[in-house]
Amino acid sequence: MATALVPPDKATAYKVAGLVAEELGWSVRGWKIAAMKEEMQQALRTDSPIYGRVFFTKPTPISVERAKLASPIPEVEYQAKLGADLPPREKPYTVEEVTDAVASLHPGLELAECRFVHDAAFPPLPAILADGAGSGTIIYGPAIADWRTRDIAGQxxxxxxxxxxxxxxxxxxxxxxxxxxxxxxxxxxxxTGVGLKAGEMVSTGTLTGMLAPKAGETFVADFGPFGSVEVTFT
Incomplete structure (x- = not known):
């Protein structure tokens, strides 16, 4: 990787990701979040969670060609679909306000990708952020019924x-x-003046860490009574 091309800091890296999205001209279908807890933050060398735009969302099951993907990583994640906008404002949003804005919660997999050539270690954090925080495809199952009253955290x-x-x-x-x-x-x-929009789906962060798939493998994210999601690598 050409180190001279790596943005100098997180703020610049997020601006680059925004410019990439503008240049692509693709509809933003959702967002991904990573590194909510300290262990993953240490691996990514960040002091806070990170996020990126997602351009592809697909219902389960799907089949993908392993050789056409960039270092794919299937991650077990809840997917939240928004039913209302959460636009930029001065007052911070509360958990209750954000929960009220969610139309549905789904079992899911995030099929993350890294478009940088790298070794066993992750690329520098600003490179990851400029690359959409390694965004790829959100794969989601049917909505979880009555999710607000069920043990989502403990499942x-x-x-x-x-x-x-x-x-x-x-x-x-x-x-x-x-x-x-x-x-x-x-x-x-x-x-940062961007905001969330109704209809967008947010991949809320991995529950099971990361694995590198091989061609011929079928991965299943099983959420017990909440459903499952499947991706096959050909």
Whole structure:
């Protein structure tokens, strides 16, 4: 990677990501959030969560060609679909306001991608942010019925590959609750004059860490009674 092309800081990197989105001219279908907790922040060398625009959202199941993707990583995540705008404003949004703006919550996978050539370590943080925080495709299942009254935080989710469980996790351990990162994002995008829009889907952060898939593998994110999501790598 040409180090001279890496933005000098986070603010510049986010501006670059915005310029890339403008240049592409694609509709922003949603957003991704990463690094809510300290462990992931250390891995990414950041002192706060990060976010990026998402241009592709697809219902489960999907099949993708492994060789055409850039270092893909399937991550088990709750997907929140907004039913109301959360525009920029001076007053911070509360968790209650953000929760009220959510039309539906879904089991999901974020198929993250990194468009930088890199070794076992992640690229520098500003490079990751300029690359949309490694955004790729959101894969989502049917909406979870009555999600506001169910134990979203405590429900164990698993990530299986070809039928073998590879990872387990909960929102309580990884995020506290999907509405916590969503509220953080609403306030970050409010502060920077961008805002969230009705219809956008937000991937709220991995519950199970990251795995590198191989061609021939089928990954299933299983949220128990909340449903499952599947992606096959050909």
């Amino acid at each position: 164990e989710a698993t990530l299986s590959s070809n039928g073998k469980v590879r990872r387990k996790g909960t929102a309580a351990a990884a995020l506290d609750h999907p509405m916590a990162p969503l509220t953080w994002l609403a306030n970050e995008l409010s502060r």
